[in-house]
Amino acid sequence: MKSIYQILLTCFIFAGIIACENETKVCDQTLRNDYHTHLMRKLNDKLSDTVMPKVTAYAFGRDTIYKSQALGDLFFQLSPIADSSLFYVKVDSSFVPDTLKIRYTRQQHFISPGCGFGTYFNIDTVITTMHTIDSVVINNKSVTSSNDTHLTLYFFFD
Amino acid sequence: MTRILLCISFLTSILLSVAAMAQNKPAAAKTDTLPKAVKADTTHKVLADSAKAAVLAHKDSSWFIPGAVRIGVDLSRIVSAIYYPYRKEVTAVADARINSNLYAAFEAGYANTPYSDTNYTYKGNGMFVTLGVDYNFLKRQYVSEKNMFYVGFRYGFSHFNYSVPTYSIKNTYWGDNLTGSVPKTAVNAHWVELLVGLKVEVLKNFFMGWNIRERILVNNVKTDNMTPLVIPGFGNGSKRSVFDVQYTISYAIPFYRIKEHAPDKEVKKKKIPKR
Numbered sequence: 001m002k003s004i005y006q007i008l009l010t011c012f013i014f015a016g017i018i019a020c021e022n023e024t025k026v027c028d029q030t031l032r033n034d035y036h037t038h039l040m041r042k043l044n045d046k047l048s049d050t051v052m053p054k055v056t057a058y059a060f061g062r063d064t065i066y067k068s069q070a071l072g073d074l075f076f077q078l079s080p081i082a083d084s085s086l087f088y089v090k091v092d093s094s095f096v097p098d099t100l101k102i103r104y105t106r107q108q109h110f111i112s113p114g115c116g117f118g119t120y121f122n123i124d125t126v127i128t129t130m131h132t133i134d135s136v137v138i139n140n141k142s143v144t145s146s147n148d149t150h151l152t153l154y155f156f157f158d
Numbered sequence: 159m160t161r162i163l164l165c166i167s168f169l170t171s172i173l174l175s176v177a178a179m180a181q182n183k184p185a186a187a188k189t190d191t192l193p194k195a196v197k198a199d200t201t202h203k204v205l206a207d208s209a210k211a212a213v214l215a216h217k218d219s220s221w222f223i224p225g226a227v228r229i230g231v232d233l234s235r236i237v238s239a240i241y242y243p244y245r246k247e248v249t250a251v252a253d254a255r256i257n258s259n260l261y262a263a264f265e266a267g268y269a270n271t272p273y274s275d276t277n278y279t280y281k282g283n284g285m286f287v288t289l290g291v292d293y294n295f296l297k298r299q300y301v302s303e304k305n306m307f308y309v310g311f312r313y314g315f316s317h318f319n320y321s322v323p324t325y326s327i328k329n330t331y332w333g334d335n336l337t338g339s340v341p342k343t344a345v346n347a348h349w350v351e352l353l354v355g356l357k358v359e360v361l362k363n364f365f366m367g368w369n370i371r372e373r374i375l376v377n378n379v380k381t382d383n384m385t386p387l388v389i390p391g392f393g394n395g396s397k398r399s400v401f402d403v404q405y406t407i408s409y410a411i412p413f414y415r416i417k418e419h420a421p422d423k424e425v426k427k428k429k430i431p432k433r
Contacts, residue, residue, distance in 0.1 A: 022242055023394065024273060024387075062331065077331040108327065108338055110384045112396065116277030117325045119336070 027115035034075035034146040035102060035121075039091070041155045042134070050155070052091035060086045060099075068093065075146055078104060080119040089133075091155065096131035102151075103127070104143070120144050126151060219420035224302050225255040228357075228365060230408020232267075237405075244273035244280070245388055251406050253292060258418050261292040263310055269318070269390030278325035284318020286391025288351065304365075304410065305358050312351035314373065319344050320386045340384050347389045348376040355404070363410040373400050 041050040051072040058064040059076070066074065079085045083103060090097035103125040111118045121143035126136050134156040140148045232249035239246055249267035256262055264287070271282035290312035296305060322340035329336070355369025375398045379386055386395035393400040 023396075024244065024275065059332070062333075065331075077329065079332045079334065080327055080329050080336045081332070081334045108325075108336075108383055110322075110340075113273075113387050116275070117327050117338070119327055 024113040027112065029112050029115055030145065031111065031115055031118050032146050033118065033120065033143050034077050035085075035123075035143055035151065036146050036149050037074040037076065037100075037151045037153060038139075038149045039072050039074070039153050039155065047154075052155075054091070054093045056088075056090045056093075056097075058088050060088060073149075076100075076102075078102065078119075078121050078143065080106060089153075091132055098129045098131050098133045100133075101125075101127040109144075123150065128153075220417055221301060221420075222415040223255075223258060223418045224304065224412050225414040225416045226304070226363070226410035226412040227254045228252060228408045228410040230365065230406045232265075232404045232406050234403055234405040235267075244271050246270045246272075247390065249391070249404075251404070251408060255416060256291075257416060258298075259294040261294065261306075261308070263290050263292050263312065264288070265312070265391075267391055269388065271320070271388040271390075273387055276326075279323050280320065280387050281323065282318060282320035282387060284316055284390040286314060286316035286318075286389075288312040288314040288391065290351070305356075307356050308354070308369075310351075310353045310355070310369070310371075312353065312371075314347075314349045314351060314391055316347040316349075316390045316392060317344070318347070318386070318390050320384075322384065343381070343384070345379050345386060345389075346377070347379050347392055349373050349389075349392050350376060353404075357406075357408070359410075363412065365408045365410060366406070367408070368403065368405045371402050371404065373402060374398065 039050050039052055040047055042048075049072055051070050053070050054068040055066050055071040055074065056064065056068055057066045057074055057076070059079075065076065074089070076085070076087055083105065085102050085104075087100040087102070088097055089100050102123060104121040104123045107120045107122070108117055109120045110116075123138060123141045123143065126138055128136055132155060133153050135154045137152045137154070138150070139152055140150045143150055229250070229252045232251055235247045235249055247267055247269040249265060251263075251265045253261045253263040266285070266287045268285050269283065271280065273280040290310055292306070292308040292310035294306040294308045296303075296307040319342055320340075321342040324337060324339055327336040327338075351371050351373045353369045353371035355367055355371075357365050357367035360366050373392055375389075375392060379389060379395060389395045393402060
């Protein structure tokens with residue numbers, strides 16, 4: 001009798017393991033591949049990471065992403081149906097805002113059976129006004145996750 | 159590793175009871191045949207066995223063992239289809255005895271993999287074959303015993319098609335719902351398998367068995383924008399290596415015999431003490 005219970009218990013555990021392994025049921029990967037932008041400033045000829053006190057940013061014609069927040073990194077979602085996205089960026093309430101135009105190519109990609117499809121971006125060009133921004137550096141052209149830093153914005157203040 | 163241990167314990171516990179019965183049944187034949195086979199060099203006596211395969215002992219110390227083609231199906235695919243509704247697979251297994259311990263093994267099957275959820279629909283189907291050998295490590299208790307504990311090697315090949323008729327990508331910020339499709343794509347997959355298992359004769363010529371196996375994919379089946387959900391006969395299309403279990407029932411058709419020679423034994427010469 002004891003052995004029957006052992007067999008049944010093993011069956012249930014075994015069945016549970018199989019059930020848990022259905023990879024279409026679980027999306028175990030992040031679907032976010034936002035355009036990760038890092039902010040840096042030059043002060044007394046020294047470059048350093050910075051946190052801007054009141055960052056406001058949004059894509060033109062869309063909702064506000066950040067509204068007067070103290071930030072050192074910005075994350076922008078790129079449009080999956082257009083080949084470019086245009087963003088409004090203002091790093092302090094007293095500064096003149098800049099626009100950031102990101103041009104890219106898109107590729108639909110199968111992420112996993114549980115997550116389905118997503119879009120990968122490959123950056124061609126970044127065009128920006130230079131009211132407050134001094135320069136930009138593209139760190140990584142391939143936007144497949146939000147972990148990497150894709151762009152650095154430099155601000156030079158006295 | 160935990161999975162392997164669980165599988166072994168589960169399947170072994172089921173088969174042990176069956177195996178015990180199967181081992182007991184021909185016990186009478188064992189006591190009858192084994193001593194006679196050894197002593198039978200001069201008797202030419204035909205030995206009885208349950209499979210009616212003649213087991214003869216001759217002066218040259220050779221005898222016949224039953225050869226058979228064993229054909230069956232893999233029952234684990236039924237369980238698999240319950241837990242993975244998008245994996246509908248049928249697998250036929252067969253093996254044929256080459257010599258006393260070596261078996262040629264063959265498997266073939268067909269898989270249909272329809273899947274649909276809110277993000278995408280997937281259609282796939284294809285066939286597969288595996289070819290290889292099994293080597294029996296079980297020491298025979300009697301000459302006609304067909305139970306086996308074996309390790310095996312397989313080469314697997316699958317030809318299959320897949321397509322994604324529709325998929326959608328939602329973007330909460332831009333409010334865009336991008337749709338698309340992946341056209342029908344034909345793929346060949348190659349893999350190798352290592353396995354270990356049991357086959358037990360539970361009724362006359364009727365076998366039940368299980369095996370656990372590790373499959374290693376040899377070629378790449380992924381493309382830049384798509385990975386097949388399932389490779390027929392292999393399993394998960396996104397993995398290079400998969401573990402699997404088979405639980406088979408099969409029937410042996412004994413239509414040939416294999417001549418087996420007694421292993422050579424060195425006869426030690428007795429030393430005659432000098433006087």
